[in-house]
Amino acid sequence: MKFSRGWTLVVVFAGFGGLSACGSSATETQTDTTPVAVQEEPPPAEEQPEPEPTDVHIEGDHLTIDRHINFESDSDVILSESNELLDHIATMLSLHQTDIAHLRVIGHTDAAGGHDHNQELSERRAAAVVSALQQRGVTATLDASGDGEATPLCQEDTDECHAQNRRVEFVIVAD
Numbered sequence: 001m002k003f004s005r006g007w008t009l010v011v012v013f014a015g016f017g018g019l020s021a022c023g024s025s026a027t028e029t030q031t032d033t034t035p036v037a038v039q040e041e042p043p044p045a046e047e048q049p050e051p052e053p054t055d056v057h058i059e060g061d062h063l064t065i066d067r068h069i070n071f072e073s074d075s076d077v078i079l080s081e082s083n084e085l086l087d088h089i090a091t092m093l094s095l096h097q098t099d100i101a102h103l104r105v106i107g108h109t110d111a112a113g114g115h116d117h118n119q120e121l122s123e124r125r126a127a128a129v130v131s132a133l134q135q136r137g138v139t140a141t142l143d144a145s146g147d148g149e150a151t152p153l154c155q156e157d158t159d160e161c162h163a164q165n166r167r168v169e170f171v172i173v174a175d
Contacts, residue, residue, distance in 0.1 A: 090133055104143045104145060105129050108148070110152070
């Protein structure tokens with residue numbers, strides 16, 4: 001019996017030791033004091049203002065362009081080669097909303113064709129440019145008018161002169 005009691009003692013000791021060893025990892029809660037980096041979303045990138053187009057300028061009461069807006073011959077259909085220029089005009093207007101709240105778009109033609117036809121064509125071309133700018137999000141007040149062949153830039157009977165006279169003019173209207 002003595003043997004059995006000693007054995008029990010040993011078993012109990014071993015049992016406590018085992019429980020003690022197991023208990024430290026199984027029943028005790030360990031607190032990790034290592035700081036955890038909370039990943040915050042980066043602040044939104046500061047929007048850089050869109051740069052001004054280099055081919056569109058404000059000169060006095062005019063918005064001037066370095067190139068022509070081109071149309072199909074004897075038509076108010078704007079050629080796709082003018083899309084980039086129209087984008088630049090729209091950008092300039094959006095950058096200067098407080099300076100340009102109202103813009104008059106004036107179409108001009110060369111002297112080929114009759115006066116009435118040229119007047120009507122210049123009005124349709126100006127309206128097409130206004131529509132193209134509105135489609136690009138321009139919110140300024142836009143008026144379209146035509147001047148036909150009444151105010152040519154040059155008088156020579158050459159292709160170069162005729163091309164100069166076929167143009168769209170942009171006048172800033174002071175409200």
